Amino acid sequence: MVVSVSAVLLLLLLTAMLMRHRALKASHAVTCVLLGFVLASSSLAPSIQSTVSSTADLVSTFRP
Incomplete structure (x- = not known):
């Protein structure tokens, strides 16, 4: 859950x-949000979640 919240906040900040x-126009942002909701309810959601989690785990091992 923490990875999801931080990823959402990062994407929201970038947008x-x-x-x-x-x-980026407001209509593009709305389209991106709608695409996110569609992907979250699709059969690709578990694959996307595992990829995001793996990437977050990899990034968290880096030291500044």
């Missing part, structure tokens, strides 16, 4: 920054 700099 907000793109919208602020006029690189």
